[in-house]
Amino acid sequence: MENRSSTRPRASLSGEHPNLRERQLPNSNIPPPPLPPPPLPPPPHHQQSSSTTYHAKRTNPEPISNSSSGALPPKRPRTGSEEQRQWQNRRTDGGGGGGRGEIKVAPDWSGNETTDHEGEDQHQRERYFGFSSTPTSSALMPPPSTPQIYRDTQNEYSLAHPKWGLRREVVMGFSHCGIEQMYPWQAECLGMGGLLAGESNVVYTAPTSAGKSLVADILAIRKVVNERRKAIIVLPYIAIVQEKTKFLKRVLEKVRVAVPKRGRWDKVNLWKQPNIVGFHGGSTARMGWKELDIAVCTIEKANALINGAIEDRTVDQLGIVVFDELHMLDDDNRGYILELLATKLLCMAEENIQIVGMSATLSNVKVLATWLKAQFYECAFRPIPLQEHLVYDNNVYSYDEKLVAKLPPSKLKELKDPVTNAIVSLAYGAVIEDHGVLVFCESRRRCEDVGKLLTKFMPVVDEEVWEKRMEVVRDLATTSTGLDFTLEKTVPAGVAFHHAGLTTEERDIIAESYDQGAIKVICCTATMAAGVNLPARRVIISPRMGRDFLSPTMLKQMRGRAGRKGRDTHGENYLCCRKEDLAPVKELLNAPMPSIQSCLGGETACLKRWALLEGIATKLATSTDSLNEYMRATLIYHTTPEPMKHLKPKILNAIEYLKEMKLISEDRTHGYFHATKIGNATVASGFGPEEGVFLHDELSRALMNFNLESDMHIVYQFTPLHSSTTASVDIDWKLMREEVEKLDESGIRAATFVGVNPAFVNKMAQGGTLREDSPQNISKARVYRRFYVSLMLRELLNEKPVHVVAANYNIARGFIQQLSTTCKGFATTSGTFCKVMGWTGLAVLLEHYSWRLDMGVRADLMSLARIPFVKSVTARIFHENGLKSVEAVSASNVEALMKLLELAQPKKLRLREAEMGKMRGRLEKRAGIILEAAVAIYEQDCRDAAEE
Numbered sequence: 012m013e014n015r016s017s018t019r020p021r022a023s024l025s026g027e028h029p030n031l032r033e034r035q036l037p038n039s040n041i042p043p044p045p046l047p048p049p050p051l052p053p054p055p056h057h058q059q060s061s062s063t064t065y066h067a068k069r070t071n072p073e074p075i076s077n078s079s080s081g082a083l084p085p086k087r088p089r090t091g092s093e094e095q096r097q098w099q100n101r102r103t104d105g106g107g108g109g110g111r112g113e114i115k116v117a118p119d120w121s122g123n124e125t126t127d128h129e130g131e132d133q134h135q136r137e138r139y140f141g142f143s144s145t146p147t148s149s150a151l152m153p154p155p156s157t158p159q160i161y162r163d164t165q166n167e168y169s170l171a172h173p174k175w176g177l178r179r180e181v182v183m184g185f186s187h188c189g190i191e192q193m194y195p196w197q198a199e200c201l202g203m204g205g206l207l208a209g210e211s212n213v214v215y216t217a218p219t220s221a222g223k224s225l226v227a228d229i230l231a232i233r234k235v236v237n238e239r240r241k242a243i244i245v246l247p248y249i250a251i252v253q254e255k256t257k258f259l260k261r262v263l264e265k266v267r268v269a270v271p272k273r274g275r276w277d278k279v280n281l282w283k284q285p286n287i288v289g290f291h292g293g294s295t296a297r298m299g300w301k302e303l304d305i306a307v308c309t310i311e312k313a314n315a316l317i318n319g320a321i322e323d324r325t326v327d328q329l330g331i332v333v334f335d336e337l338h339m340l341d342d343d344n345r346g347y348i349l350e351l352l353a354t355k356l357l358c359m360a361e362e363n364i365q366i367v368g369m370s371a372t373l374s375n376v377k378v379l380a381t382w383l384k385a386q387f388y389e390c391a392f393r394p395i396p397l398q399e400h401l402v403y404d405n406n407v408y409s410y411d412e413k414l415v416a417k418l419p420p421s422k423l424k425e426l427k428d429p430v431t432n433a434i435v436s437l438a439y440g441a442v443i444e445d446h447g448v449l450v451f452c453e454s455r456r457r458c459e460d461v462g463k464l465l466t467k468f469m470p471v472v473d474e475e476v477w478e479k480r481m482e483v484v485r486d487l488a489t490t491s492t493g494l495d496f497t498l499e500k501t502v503p504a505g506v507a508f509h510h511a512g513l514t515t516e517e518r519d520i521i522a523e524s525y526d527q528g529a530i531k532v533i534c535c536t537a538t539m540a541a542g543v544n545l546p547a548r549r550v551i552i553s554p555r556m557g558r559d560f561l562s563p564t565m566l567k568q569m570r571g572r573a574g575r576k577g578r579d580t581h582g583e584n585y586l587c588c589r590k591e592d593l594a595p596v597k598e599l600l601n602a603p604m605p606s607i608q609s610c611l612g613g614e615t616a617c618l619k620r621w622a623l624l625e626g627i628a629t630k631l632a633t634s635t636d637s638l639n640e641y642m643r644a645t646l647i648y649h650t651t652p653e654p655m656k657h658l659k660p661k662i663l664n665a666i667e668y669l670k671e672m673k674l675i676s677e678d679r680t681h682g683y684f685h686a687t688k689i690g691n692a693t694v695a696s697g698f699g700p701e702e703g704v705f706l707h708d709e710l711s712r713a714l715m716n717f718n719l720e721s722d723m724h725i726v727y728q729f730t731p732l733h734s735s736t737t738a739s740v741d742i743d744w745k746l747m748r749e750e751v752e753k754l755d756e757s758g759i760r761a762a763t764f765v766g767v768n769p770a771f772v773n774k775m776a777q778g779g780t781l782r783e784d785s786p787q788n789i790s791k792a793r794v795y796r797r798f799y800v801s802l803m804l805r806e807l808l809n810e811k812p813v814h815v816v817a818a819n820y821n822i823a824r825g826f827i828q829q830l831s832t833t834c835k836g837f838a839t840t841s842g843t844f845c846k847v848m849g850w851t852g853l854a855v856l857l858e859h860y861s862w863r864l865d866m867g868v869r870a871d872l873m874s875l876a877r878i879p880f881v882k883s884v885t886a887r888i889f890h891e892n893g894l895k896s897v898e899a900v901s902a903s904n905v906e907a908l909m910k911l912l913e914l915a916q917p918k919k920l921r922l923r924e925a926e927m928g929k930m931r932g933r934l935e936k937r938a939g940i941i942l943e944a945a946v947a948i949y950e951q952d953c954r955d956a957a958e959e
């Protein structure tokens with residue numbers, strides 16, 4: 012095969028188009044695509060911009076290189092294993108369009124500099140045993156020499172400088188994560204009067220990737236380690252909560268803090284590692300407020316945690332609350348919870364809780380700072396330079412509208428569309444240089460389509476990388492959902508997609524393998540836009556989300572994902588649009604960041620829902636005067652002209668509503684409001700008033716008539732309320748009728764108990780309409796929707812894999828998986844509701860079932876499923892082959908376990924792997940972990956039994 016890499020010119024951006032490198036495969040009938048036109052001359056007006064540096068397009072046949080020597084980096088071995096070839100043939104077969112071949116020519120897309128590239132069992136081991144022998148994330152830099160860092164005490168930017176008051180182990184911990192010195196802005200911000208002493212609150216804004224977290228981390232760690240108070244870090248998304256928890260655990264790995272003495276005779280100080288716990292909808296954290304030192308939480312969990320602490324009167328243990336991504340205040344769905352959280356803290360001035368707020372996208376920092384009684388700090392520093400581009404009609408422009416380069420149009424039908432052509436060209440150009448790429452797409456479907464398309468054009472890789480990708484495929488295949496059909500095709504080419512339709516397990520595997528370099532391109536929706544620290548040299552953005560244009564805030568977050576500190580030397584983003592969208596896109600680019608507005612405004616629902624009920628239930632505001640005081644601490648008060656005049660009628664209205672719903676009552680003699688039992692239960696479990704009242708009705712009915720003949724009734728009771736709203740699920744009435752018809756008598760009885768009438772389902776299946784025009788009808792519709800979702804859940808509990816249930820109900824896998832994870836959380840919060848109501852029996856029942864949900868197995872497998880890797884299918888196979896208990900597994904041996912693990916593999920993968928003889932090593936490793944864990948669990952069980 013002719014190798015043209017030495018003679019083919021490399022143009023400045025994408026140069027040689029990837030599609031032109033496709034060759035005809037031996038058995039392909041498709042003629043090879045024509046050769047490319049020669050690279051175009053540079054645009055006459057090209058010049059270097061002051062903020063960004065571009066290479067001009069060159070007619071010079073010499074390749075442009077990023078390296079100073081000008082030589083092409085010899086990165087790509089052009090050989091592939093037999094297995095690799097098979098995969099490529101498969102991809103070609105399925106690809107249509109042009110053939111798929113080896114890419115022979117080095118890319119002509121050129122960045123500025125090359126970057127050193129940084130690089131299941133381990134993860135599982137860490138999760139189970141709580142330690143790992145090697146760091147799991149490549150984000151973590153190798154530890155530098157210890158003494159040197161700590162001696163650097165003269166340098167005021169050094170974390171070791173006494174001014175910052177950080178313990179040696181903390182400094183070492185940061186150093187292990189690649190942070191030894193502060194940026195000047197970080198030091199300046201932290202040095203503001205009273206901040207380190209905890210005497211003042213702070214709101215600050217800096218560009219994405221500026222290192223905002225470090226300022227807050229230092230303040231939080233000082234509180235925990237030096238002052239022995241608790242810290243709460245509030246983040247908007249589960250993925251960031253997980254990432255942050257991992258990071259802080261790593262930083263504080265070697266730190267020990269004193270355990271408070273329990274009694275007056277307790278003279279010796281005990282020491283322990285600070286407890287850092289991540290709380291989110293799907294978390295299974297057993298540690299509570301009492302034991303934890305740092306809670307990293309989603310907004311809702313942070314709110315519930317603080318409500319609990321106020322209730323228990325232990326909120327004085329809280330020293331600091333950090334609000335990352337403070338712009339979430341104006342999120343329509345969740346902003347008001349954030350606002351109320353901060354309001355409560357402001358109302359507890361005597362507790363001296365420091366508030367820290369930050370975001371990259373705040374325009375009215377001063378207003379927020381006034382509201383939060385904080386100092387404010389703004390800076391424009393970004394440690395990693397960003398090159399920003401606008402792309403349309405195969406032309407690449409800088410944001411100041413200078414033509415930077417032309418992308419060669421393609422003759423391939425599938426690349427006819429200039430936007431698609433640009434995406435493929437740009438992604439390929441970065442991958443061939445060994446950089447990571449994020450492609451933000453407008454919809455989930457588009458993510459998958461672009462992923463599939465890119466797969467056809469990705470370069471061939473060496474054996475080592477190929478093996479890593481196959482490992483990713485295997486990991487995906489062993490998830491509860493099985494191997495996704497599209498990912499099966501794209502991952503071997505180093506391409507994946509990431510959106511809410513995937514399960515969290517799948518998303519974690521994809522993010523981790525991208526982080527480690529096995530996957531080079533992720534096509535994603537906005538799920539990856541906020542706060543995720545993944546190494547993307549190049550970010551390609553569609554300006555739309557669904558049919559609408561992105562908000563300026565969202566666009567800024569996406570742009571900020573390019574070029575992360577510690578991972579890259581610079582970042583590039585490309586906003587790829589159609590010519591006809593140019594005007595609105597330019598408007599979007601020039602739009603100022605919107606100022607943050609309160610979401611309590613406009614309607615009274617939020618006031619009713621949370622503000623007043625929470626204020627009253629937590630006893631922060633129980634009289635008309637204190638309610639007014641409480642409202643004065645809200646953001647809405649600070650952003651509304653003549654606030655009390657506008658807010659007062661709304662407050663009165665909301666109080667009436669809460670009284671009507673029997674969530675609060677009024678003591679007219681003393682002029683006080685009290686939360687009723689239902690009101691307290693609603694707030695304690697974190698539900699809104701309507702949800703609380705609905706749940707109360709459902710559970711009180713269940714208390715009178717609990718049907719335990721089958722699982723149906725209990726499964727219904729812990730089907731989360733939020734997954735059965737109009738927004739989350741549409742009932743397919745025909746399907747529901749089929750499922751209801753399949754129920755046995757006990758199932759039908761359970762359905763009737765909860766208010767589902769099979770005759771009504773039948774009527775709806777024949778074309779009826781579900782009316783939601785009155786509170787009764789809304790409630791009725793909610794029951795039917797919840798029952799419909801509970802049918803899905805029941806299938807999960809009966810060990811049907813997630814993808815099978817999703818296919819049965821024609822619903823996204825992510826929804827089903829989320830259902831199984833949030834169910835557990837819902838069962839726990841419903842348990843709290845029951846406890847506050849005094850329904851302890853029901854609380855115990857819910858607790859039992861939440862375990863089953865966690866394991867995704869029937870009751871007989873629950874004990875086995877405590878062992879890592881022994882979940883659903885594997886647990887069933889172990890059980891059927893005589894290993895029915897942890898004890899039995901612990902008495903087994905690696906060889907026997909390997910045989911069972913082999914049976915649990917998907918057949919397709921098993922055959923392919925067996926052929927290649929690669930399975931043994933992997934299964935042996937996994938069997939070893941299972942055996943080790945089973946022995947550990949069994950020994951622990953014996954110790955527990957002995958203690959009892």
Ligand SMILES: Nc1ncnc2c1ncn2[C@@H]1O[C@H](COP(=O)(O)OP(=O)(O)OP(=O)(O)O)[C@@H](O)[C@H]1O
Binds near residue numbers: 189
């Ligand atoms: N002083 C420092 N020295 C070296 N690396 C740093 C420093 N400060 C932060 N970093 C690293 O920079 C990267 C980005 O930091 P961080 O996540 O705090 O940015 P951010 O400003 O919060 O960005 P975003 O708004 O996108 O979340 C992280 O990998 C972090 O470890």
